[in-house]
Amino acid sequence: MDAKVTPTTHSPGEQMPARGVNERIRRLWRRAWERDFGPFSDLRAKWARELLEEAKCESCAAGRRAVPRKLQIARLQEAVCGRMPIHIAPDELIVGKRTVFGWPEIEEAIARGAAEPGYMIADYPAVLSNGLLGIIKRCERRLGQLDEANPRQADNFYTLQSIIVSCRAAIHLAKRHADECRRLAALEQDEQRKAELEELARICSKVPAYPAETLHEAIQSLWLTHLAIYLECDSVAFSLGRLDQYLYPFYLADVQAGRIDRQRALELIECLWIKLYENVRGEIGHVQTVTVGGVTPDGQDGVNEMTWIIQQATRELGAVGPSVATRFHRGMSDDLLRYVLETMRMGNYMPQIYNDEQMVPAIASYGVPLHDAREYGLIGCHEPTICGKGYFRSASWPGYFCFQDCLELALGNGCKLDTGERLGPATGCPSSWKSFDDLWQAFCLQMSHMVREKVIAANRGEVVKRQMMPRPMMSALIEGCIDKGLDFTEGGALYNFSGFQAFGLATCADSLAAIRKLCFDSGELSIQELVSILKENWNGHEALRMRVRTSFPHYGNDIDEVDELAVSMVRELQAQIDKHTNIRGGPFILGLWSFWQHVHHGKQVAASPDGRRHGEMMSHSMGPSAGCALAGPTAAIRSAAKIDTSRLANGGSLLLEFHSSILKSEQGIQAVISLIRTYFQLGGIQLQLSTVTPEMLEAAVKDPDSYRHLVVRVAGYCDFFVRQDPERQAFIIAREKFGSH
DSSP, rough: OOOOOOOOOOOTTTTOOOOTHHHHHHHHHHHHTTTTOOBTHHHHHHHHHHHHHTTTTETTTTEEOOHHHHHHHHHHHHHHOOOOOEEEEOOOOOOOOBBBBHHHHHHHHHHTTOOOOOOOOOOOOHHHHHHHHHHHHHHHHHTTOOEEEEEEHHHHHHHHHHHHHHHHHHHHHHHHHHHHHHHHHHHHHHHHHHHHHHHHHHHEEEEEOOOOSSSHHHHHHHHHHHHHHHHHHOOSSOOOBHHHHHHHHHHHHHHHHHHHHHHHHHHHHHHHHHHHHHTTOOTTTSSSSEESSSBBBBBBBBOOOOHHHHHHHHHTTTTTEEEEEEEOOOSOHHHHHHHHHHHHHHHHHOOEEEEEHHHHHHHTTTTOOOHHHHHEEEEETEEEEEEEEEEOOBOOOGEEEEHHHHHHHTTTTBOEEEOOOOOSSOOOOGGGGOOOHHHHHHOOOOOOOOHHHHHHHHHHHHHHHHHHHHHHHHHTTTTHHHTTOGGGTTSSSSEEEEEEEEEEEEHHHHHHHHHIIIIIOOOOOHHHHHHHHHHHTTTTHHHHHHHHHHSSSSTTOOOOOHHHHHHHHHHHHHHHHTOOOOOOBBEEEBBOOOOOOHHHHGGSSSTTSSSSOOOOOOTTSSSSSTTTTOHHHHHHHHHHTTTTOOOOOOOOOOOEEEEEGGGGHHHHHHHHHHHHHHHHTTTTEEEEEEEOOHHHHHHHOGGGGTTTTTTEESSSSEEGGGGGGGGHHHHHHHHHHSOOO
């Protein structure tokens, strides 16, 4: 996940969506904005503690027998769906909300070292086409082929049983909503609302148990399924995939049958946007990403009328709704990009644009068939996955990889420069290095060791996760799990990847370039003298530090001598990662993005040869270091485009900032479109844009009440600026002052 900033245009104190929304949406929006979400209690935590303890054993003909953990989790889901209060608010056309919270089983597992839960795109199209009863029938057919008494098949048997229990729980949850709609309809005095509630009762009696036939049924089915996933596991980044692709056939059929018009379809999508916002209690950093555009599985342009409806809903509702990722391909017209940029100009959108020309081949390079690779969607901030078929979860926290760590350990002969702690192998005293190649070899050896250690940690975390946090509901909705009889966490998905996400690229490349210039090319310092300066945090050497910062070559300015170091670093890391396999049997894949690690991890890294002091942030993702991109955005994209993205199947983010005035004219918008196309033609894989001003952000720090509606891109996700802690606010302001303008 990566850091980017774009504000809304709400004036201080304004609390309204765009003028185009109808009165129903305006009322729903108002309640959501004011956090009027209805009842919410920690009953789930209480039930989890009680039921998981009770469910450990059960009676049988042989006496007592243990209940597998996956069945325990499924039965807990059954209880939650059967007991949680049902709340339906006035005006709602899409019903269902989480009214309980508390996941002690997840907290316990993470405390024991489990990988974080979640991160998936469910096979929503399968639910819409076949219904959950269709999934249950598949499980029952597969169960008929297994024998619980066969030790090689017993665990597969329990997987399928747990999926069936979870699917039936979700169906029961829908029925309870249907019953509540009928009850409210019987009490309703307004005839229009009474008819709406009766129709909702009919829909919830049908879906998600059975296939959807109309757009309204499809969206309600999608929402109740999404809700069931969140009831099983509260996490960020359960995303909705290619929503425009799988909803479009329902919309088209409705239009052709005269059941719906575009305005009604927009209203239903906006109702869904409000439910998504409500689902995370207004914490919009809990990314529920929708992916639109791109190519279809057969390589055709995927932009359709539903793509435009989704973009309009995003424009009209501003911060209330999901994160929207736009897929780009060279055959697209400029119209969609122009609409996105115009929405950005209004302040209601934070663009994330992904290049199919690079992303699809990168995924396919790992053996994914082309038609499936073209079905990628975005999870959370940047992570791609194959919708409904893949578990591409990043390798948990061990997967974050800081290039500068390897250089620091090389300079310390395996020890940190600030603390002396040994974290890597002895790779030779720097005083023995005769050339830059000797430094490079030590750097690569440290990288190899660090990758191996992170692979071990990531795999251990996944072992604990599969033992303590199996996911029957998720497993029902990922292709492969039923056929294999394996849980989502056990490698049941059709595609099982684990992501490394590297950061500090520019910090390390600039540092290597500085060492080469100071210690090997000019001989101004010995390597040991430089190491001593770094241990002293540049104290007493300010003139030299400023010379390094201001007059040495830096990545992000289209200077080959430093850019080529970044290219070599990525190539070497890719080679090291390729040596390893995750515990689910799939490859580790590389991404270049940092979430918040470039800020947080900077506190743990000693001063670096690029002039950075101890504790200061690293560079983020594929971008230059703050204050070092002096040649403008064209130079920044040329530097980034030199990096080989052909195998960056875990994504790679470049972030560019512009003054808001550039989007005020058609000429300016066309210039940004040309920049996007140029970067992607050069091989760029993903781009994020921002138009916020440092002055606006500084004003928000001083007067947060007047800017509480200011939305910024934080780390690949968006959130309200005034909710960020002072450290994050300072980073965002600094980036806007010294970014790639």
